[in-house]
Amino acid sequence: MKKILIISGSIIVGLLVIISICASFYLYSYALSRDNSSMNDTPTADQTTETAKLAKKNRQENTAWMEQQRLTKWTETSADGLKLVANYLEAPSPSKTTIILAHGYRGKSGKVEMAGLARMYNQKFGYNVLMPDARAHGESEGKNIGFGWPERKDYVQWTNQVIDKNGDDTEIVLHGVSMGSSTVLMTSAEKLPKQVKSIIADCGYTSMDAELSYQLKAMFHLPKFPIIPTASLINKVKEG
Incomplete structure (x- = not known):
């Protein structure tokens, strides 16, 4: 027994x-995995509230606005050999300030998810805006999402490309949301060029x-x- x-x-x-x-x-x-989007699709209890409806309307308006803009495609090769893609939106009038946006986890595309911020910075404040697709998102290569850790090196490269194209007197702001927030926080610990003047980290994970x-x-x-x-x-x- x-x-x-x-x-x-x-x-x-x-x-x-x-x-x-x-x-x-x-x-x-x-x-x-880049192909699994269900972790962002969990329904919330307040999707039918007026606030949710207004947020949905704003997203639709901002996306429609973005589709009317003339974007320039930038590319970068990461340190581990991935082709990374970003969309650049030039300021309405010449500007020395460029905002680099970092989207959230499983964002469909930098230019889609970040359309509202891009519109605000470009239309209201007159800044240039660079919208990278993080590795394993959108048009950028990569099989696995890094949650900001490998992406931090990618964003250092994007800042250097902005300087190369816009000049040494350019000023750069990094603005990340959700996973993008954690990405720019990790980027802040890297050796950044002096042209990076500020970093905005909006609701990153701990x-x-x-x-x-x-x-x-x-x-x-x-x-x-x-x-x-x-x-x-x-x-x-x-x-x-």
């Missing part, structure tokens, strides 16, 4: 380990652990342990 209990216990523990590893691989792929733990509980009703630590190990091995 004791042997049966030990064998049964070992089988259960083994199954739990296998299930945990499989769930961790799934979470890793689910969170980082840590990957907190972000994925919240999503795991909200979407799958699962605890963070042992899935998050195992997924973190998988990410370390596969992505460095």
Whole structure:
């Protein structure tokens, strides 16, 4: 009887380990893959409120405005060999200020998600605006989303390209929203050119652990342990 209990216990523990590893691989792929958009599609309780309706109307108006603008496509090759794409919107009148926008997690395109901010900076304040598609988003290459860590190096390259094209006397502002906010915060720790005058970080996440733990509980009703630590190990091995 004791042997049966030990064998049964070992089988259960083994199954739990296998299930945990499989769930961790799934979470890793689910969170980082560029093709999975469902983590942004969770319905919220206030989608029918007047505030939500107004926000939707504003997005539609800003997107329509963006479609009428004359954009110039810029490209950059990342340090790990990815072709990155950005759309540049020139100021209505010559300006030495350029805003570089950083969009959020699974943003369809920098120029779509950030249309409202681009319109404000360009139309109201008369600034140039650069709207990169982060790696694994939009027109930029990449299979996996970096949540801001590899992207920080990409944004240093974008700042240097702005200087190369607009001159040494240009002034640059980095403005990120959500994941883009964390991206520009990580970028701030890099050696940036003196032309970067300010950084605006709007509602970034505090840590990957907190972000994925919240999503795991909200979407799958699962605890963070042992899935998050195992997924973190998988990410370390596969992505460095």
